[in-house]
Amino acid sequence: MKKLIGPFTQILPLTDLPLKGSLRDEQLHIIPQGGVLVEDGLILAVDDFEKLRKVNQSADIEEVTGGSVLLPGFIDCHTHICFAGSRAKDYAMRNSGKTYLEIAQTGGGIWDSVTQTRNADEAVLADLLLKRVQRHTAEGVTTIEIKSGYGLSKDAELKQLRAIRAVADKTTASLISTCLAAHMLPKDFAGNHQEYLQYVLNDLLPQIKQDGLSNRVDIFIEQSAFNTSDALNYLAKAKQQGFEVTVHADQFTTGGSEVAVKARAASADHLEASTGYEINLLANSGTVAVTLPGASLGLGMPYAPARKLLDAGACLAIASDWNPGSAPMGDLLMQAAVMAAAEKLSAAEVFAGLTSRAAQALKLNDRGILAKGKLADMQAYPCADYREILYMQGKLKPTHIWTADLF
Numbered sequence: 001m002k003k004l005i006g007p008f009t010q011i012l013p014l015t016d017l018p019l020k021g022s023l024r025d026e027q028l029h030i031i032p033q034g035g036v037l038v039e040d041g042l043i044l045a046v047d048d049f050e051k052l053r054k055v056n057q058s059a060d061i062e063e064v065t066g067g068s069v070l071l072p073g074f075i076d077c078h079t080h081i082c083f084a085g086s087r088a089k090d091y092a093m094r095n096s097g098k099t100y101l102e103i104a105q106t107g108g109g110i111w112d113s114v115t116q117t118r119n120a121d122e123a124v125l126a127d128l129l130l131k132r133v134q135r136h137t138a139e140g141v142t143t144i145e146i147k148s149g150y151g152l153s154k155d156a157e158l159k160q161l162r163a164i165r166a167v168a169d170k171t172t173a174s175l176i177s178t179c180l181a182a183h184m185l186p187k188d189f190a191g192n193h194q195e196y197l198q199y200v201l202n203d204l205l206p207q208i209k210q211d212g213l214s215n216r217v218d219i220f221i222e223q224s225a226f227n228t229s230d231a232l233n234y235l236a237k238a239k240q241q242g243f244e245v246t247v248h249a250d251q252f253t254t255g256g257s258e259v260a261v262k263a264r265a266a267s268a269d270h271l272e273a274s275t276g277y278e279i280n281l282l283a284n285s286g287t288v289a290v291t292l293p294g295a296s297l298g299l300g301m302p303y304a305p306a307r308k309l310l311d312a313g314a315c316l317a318i319a320s321d322w323n324p325g326s327a328p329m330g331d332l333l334m335q336a337a338v339m340a341a342a343e344k345l346s347a348a349e350v351f352a353g354l355t356s357r358a359a360q361a362l363k364l365n366d367r368g369i370l371a372k373g374k375l376a377d378m379q380a381y382p383c384a385d386y387r388e389i390l391y392m393q394g395k396l397k398p399t400h401i402w403t404a405d406l407f
Contacts, residue, residue, distance in 0.1 A: 002059040003407060006035030007049035008070040009384045013370035014355055020283075022310040023348035030386070036070070038376040041404030046370050064400065069386045071351060072370050073142025073377035073403065075358035076332050078269050078290055080180075080323035081132040082160050083150045084125060085116030087324045094299070100224070110150075110184055113324050117150035117160065125163040130170055132322070132330070137173045140379035140398040141332055144173055145319075145362060147218060149180030152189075154204045157181045161213040172405040174377075176362055178246065179208055182219035182226055182234060193226055197234045205241050216266075220248040221256035228255045235263040244363060250274045251295070261285040267361040269319065271304035272296060279305060283312035288361040290317045291353075293339035294327035306343040317361045318353035334394025347390055375404040 011034035017023060035049030037056055045052060053061070090108040103109055117125065129146070136144055146164050151157035161177055168175040181200045189196050208214050217238040221231045225248075235245045244266055249256025251270035257278040260268035268282060269290035282289045291304040309316050318339070322330035329335070332354065340350045359368030367375045379398040381389050389396055 002039045002056055003062055004035050004037050004052055004056055004059040005062045006064055007033045009067040010386055011070045012386055013046050014072055014351060015369050015371050017352050019360055020315045021313045023346055023352055025346050025348050028348050038407050041376055041407045043372055043374050043376050067384050068380040068382055070378055070380045072355045072368055073379050074140050074332055074354045075143040076141045076320050077145045077317055077358040077361040078319035078321055079145055080147050082129045082146050082164055083113050083117050083324050084120035087112055090325055111187055113150045114152050118156045122159050122163050126166045129163055130167045133167055133171050133173055142173050142377040142403050145176040147178045147180040149183035152186040157204055172403040177214040178216040178218050179214050180218040184225050193230055201237050215243055217243040218246045221259055222252055228259050232259050250278055254278055257282055260287050266363055272301055274305060279308050279312050283314040288317050289314045290319050290361055292319055292321035293335040294329055295321045298327045303339050303342055306345060315357050315360055316353050317358040331394055337390045337393040376402055376407055377404055378402045
């Protein structure tokens with residue numbers, strides 16, 4: 001059954017925007033008093049509402065009253081929301097001036113989340129994850145990438161990935177799982193970094209592939225995690241097993257984005273430490289630059305050089321990095337709006353970074369814009385002018401959310 005939804009004061013389909021480089025708001029195509037025709041979860045047409053109604057008189061009408069702006073659903077292409085426990089103690093210590101090493105020595109840091117997540121059973125993990133997914137969806141995020149990485153053993157990593165799969169059946173949002181077993185060297189692993197990565201390659205990834213739990217692999221490249229040569233070898237072998245790859249890159253030190261480009265990774269995420277060399281590498285590659293303003297806010301660090309990346313010609317996506325340690329807030333729109341003010345990003349650059357360019361980071365070509373044949377993942381905001389959305393810096397929330405599964 002065809003359904004016609006509208007009228008909307010403005011529709012921003014975000015079509016015809018290039019995937020790379022800077023964008024001006026004048027490039028945004030705006031459809032006034034528009035409507036969207038949907039059937040079986042796919043968009044059939046986006047056009048003037050009255051025109052669509054006259055041509056599709058048998059369609060079911062879902063009338064939207066009060067005036068609103070329609071956008072594609074947001075795509076959060078980097079989260080860590082499958083976890084148990086809290087790291088509020090870490091946050092308080094960090095704000096009191098304690099260093100990462102000092103926090104870790106008191107039992108905090110990533111290993112604290114690993115311990116709490118290992119101690120939670122799969123059902124508890126799934127319940128916690130579902131609540132976070134539901135909150136994200138209510139805020140207009142219709143596709144959510146979710147990493148493991150708080151298991152760091154075969155059984156615990158599989159438990160996380162199974163919890164993600166279980167929640168995927170209970171939500172209308174699309175969940176994309178990623179194996180981040182290469183988050184750090186586990187404290188209880190009897191071997192070095194190279195031996196641990198080989199263990200993941202030999203014991204964990206084949207099981208993930210066999211069980212259909214994920215087709216993506218990530219690695220954290222940093223002095224406290226894995227070095228560049230080990231990471232490049234790991235990513236090459238993961239790709240040989242049929243996995244797409246992505247990289248935690250340049251958060252505190254450089255080197256990771258260069259590995260991402262050499263490995264032809266889908267994305268390089270973080271980039272707070274990136275210099276002109278890394279910016280040019282990313283801009284001249286097919287690897288998406290993913291900025292994570294939530295981590296900058298949570299850690300009190302500078303933002304990734306989003307403006308410079310765009311001006312150099314990079315494909316720039318924006319994600320939340322929602323996690324219990326460095327980015328506990330998880331409000332994607334607020335984070336993007338605040339970073340936009342600091343980095344001087346246009347509304348077109350922000351919205352593309354949250355939709356079509358974020359889809360590129362996940363290699364999804366069926367969403368991110370409102371156009372014929374794309375998934376009907378959409379959100380409507382209670383305003384008459386799209387500029388109000390970022391102007392309110394995240395306080396204006398969508399009143400209507402549609403996902404393809406609802407039709």
